[in-house]
Amino acid sequence: MDTKTKLISAAEHLFDRHGFTATGMDKLTQAAGMSSRTLYKHAGSKMALITYVLAERHRRFQQRTEVDSVEALFGALEEWVRVEGCRGCLFLRAHGETGGDIPKIADAVLAHKASLYEKIQEIVSLETGGKHNPELAEQILILFEGATAAAVYRGAESITSARIAASVLIQQARA
Template identity: 70%
Template sequence: MDIKTKLLSTAESLFDRHGFNATGMDRLTNAAEMSSRTLYKHASSKNSLIAQVLKERDSRFLRRLEVHSINALFDALEDWMRVESCRGCLFLRAYGETGGDTSEIAEVVLAHKDGLREKIQEIVRTETGGVDDRALAEQILILFEGATAVAVYRGAGVVATARDAAVALLEKARS
C-alpha cells in the first residue's frame, strides 16, 4: 500500500469512528505511522484531507451502487453497512461538523448527494419504463437516507423495511 492510500485509509477509519473534529492531526500521524511532514506533503490541510477521504469514499460507494433495480439498490446499501459500518452517512457527518461552511468539503458532500439522487432517478426511470418521476425518486432517496440514519441505532436490518416501502411506492407508480 502506498503512502497516500495508507493515509486516506487511516484517516477515513478515524474520521468514521471518532468524528472529524475529534480526530486531530497528531492522532492521524500516529495511526498512519508517518511524520507530520509526510502527512502534510499528501494533504495540505485537515480540510483538504477530509475532502480527499470523502472523494475516495464517494467513488467506492457509487461503484457499489452500480445496480439497475430498487431491490438491488437497497441490497447494496445493506451490504455496504455490513462491510463498512452502520455509523451513519460520513458525508452528512462531515457537513454537520463543519456547518457546511468549508467550501472544499461542502462541494464534495453536495456532489456525492447529487450523484446519489441522479442514480436513484436513473433506477426509477428504468423501473417505470422510462417515466421521469422525480417525486418518486425523491421519496426513495428519503427512504435510502433514512435507512442509513436509523441503522445507526437499529442495525443494518432496517434497510429491508426501507426497501419494502420503496418497492411499494414503485408498484403504486407503475399501476
C-alpha cells in the same frame, strides 16, 4: 499501498469512528505510521485530507451502487453497512461538523448527494418503463437516507424495511 493511499485509508477509518473534530493530526500520523511532515506533504491540511477521504468514499460508494433496480440499490446499502458499519452518512457528518462553511467539503457533500439522487432517478425511470418521476425518486431517496440514519440506532434491519417500502412505491407507480 502508496503513502497517500495509506494516509487516506487511515484517516477515513479514524474520521468514521471518532469524527472529524475529535481526530487530531497526532492520531492521524500515528494511525498512518508516518511523521507529521509526511502527512502534511501528502495532504496539505486536515481540511484537504477530509476532502480526499470524501472523494475516496464517494468512489467506493459509486462502485457499490452501480445497480439498476430499487431492490438492488437497497441490497447495496445493506452490503455497505455490513462491510463499513452502521455509523450514518460520513458526508452528512462532515457537513454537520464543519457547518457547511468549508467550500471544498460542502461541494463534496453536495456532489455526492446529487450523484445519489441522479442514480435514484435513473433507477426509477428504468423500473417504471422510462417514465420521469421526480416525486417518486425523492421518496426513494428519503427512504434510502432515512434507512442509513436509522441503521445507526436500529441496526441494518431498518434498511430491509425501507427496501420493502420502496418496492411498494415502485409497484404502485407501475400500476
